[in-house]
Ligand SMILES: Nc1ncnc2c1ncn2[C@@H]1O[C@H](COP(=O)(O)OP(=O)(O)OP(=O)(O)O)[C@@H](O)[C@H]1O
């Protein structure tokens with residue numbers, strides 16, 4: 001690690017009109033290491049709420065103030081998620097109004113950015129719309145929640161890190177640990193990224209209640225978010241079946257419009273569509289959209305995962321996203337497979353204008369069917385895949401509680417009940433199973449219940 005000479009805290013800044021303001025931020029522990037490091041690629045990792053994003057935002061901000069004309073990119077996987085989280089911290093806790101930094105919305109080729117009076121710019125963006133942000137060069141890149149990204153995306157970003165207004169160029173990935181073989185962990189293990197460890201004691205604002213809530217998380221989520229370990233999920237129901245490298249695939253695998261989450265999502269409209277629904281209000285309501293290819297393989301291509309909304313509001317959202325009957329709209333689903341709740345089903349039917357069918361609910365044969373669909377079949381390909389970035393909107397209240405926010409995140413949290421009177425593999429703990437229940441209903445219907453599918457025909461109703 002090389003070291004900067006600047007002291008990053010209580011730093012007086014000359015204002016355009018001669019006065020000075022004092023920046024109130026003191027970095028501790030890992031945050032201090034972050035400030036002292038000029039290596040090209042940094043992984044700022046640690047459990048939840050240790051001050052990783054805050055420290056990286058401060059570093060970017062202070063660098064922009066110090067080096068006139070510098071350019072940093074602040075990004076998350078999607079611009080929507082950036083605006084809802086990291087950008088709020090930047091605006092409310094880092095930017096001082098007296099600095100005269102102004103926000104400019106995206107215009108023409110120019111991406112949305114914050115302009116500093118000294119000519120520096122903080123460009124903001126999401127990897128979901130890489131066009132504008134990838135056509136620019138930067139001195140610094142800050143990718144928050146970088147575990148959401150792929151190695152290809154990271155390497156593409158590194159080619160943009162060559163704007164020489166700062167004496168060093170740096171990309172910072174902020175992340176909570178994930179599974180040990182995650183590319184970020186492997187890149188840091190291989191020495192291509194410098195690992196900076198951020199810990200709870202580094203954040204003076206962390207409360208005992210917050211730590212107790214993290215301590216109360218179960219299994220691998222506790223290991224990652226409380227202890228900060230790159231931990232593998234153990235004792236999970238789909239441990240031997242789910243493999244993100246095999247079952248979570250780029251949208252372009254089957255989509256002609258991989259950036260489009262609306263309508264048919266660019267997927268062959270002759271493939272039959274299915275909706276699988278698990279009801280919930282305090283627990284998430286989940287709706288999965290699936291397309292079935294000519295080999296009977298199921299592809300999940302869109303997902304709603306939301307708490308605290310009425311069924312009728314979910315129905316309106318399902319219609320809005322599906323765009324049934326519109327140009328490039330989704331073909332009407334052949335089946336809407338639902339959890340059994342009679343009242344919720346009736347409401348959903350009324351608001352969707354579609355019949356629903358009750359799911360095949362038996363748990364153990366359903367789990368076996370999902371597990372076998374996730375594993376490679378005779379042709380070496382799985383019969384069940386999820387397209388990356390299928391989630392339409394991240395539920396902020398679930399994210400705040402560090403609960404799973406999508407079916408993909410449930411795979412690591414859905415575990416067997418290990419109470420003494422149960423054998424392993426007998427019954428799962430009924431937690432973190434909302435998306436996986438919907439997935440099980442879908443797979444049970446298509447793979448356990450015998451039926452025929454005709455391609456290119458009208459739906460049966
Ligand atoms: N050195 C500090 N001084 C004062 N407040 C701090 C400091 N570090 C962090 N905080 C406070 O803690 C809050 C949470 O920090 P931050 O969002 O950076 O955590 P994080 O590690 O990125 O969390 P997550 O793992 O959830 O992404 C910040 O918004 C800020 O208010």
Ligand SMILES: [Mg+2]
Pocket residue numbers: 052053054144145174
């Ligand atoms: Mg953060």
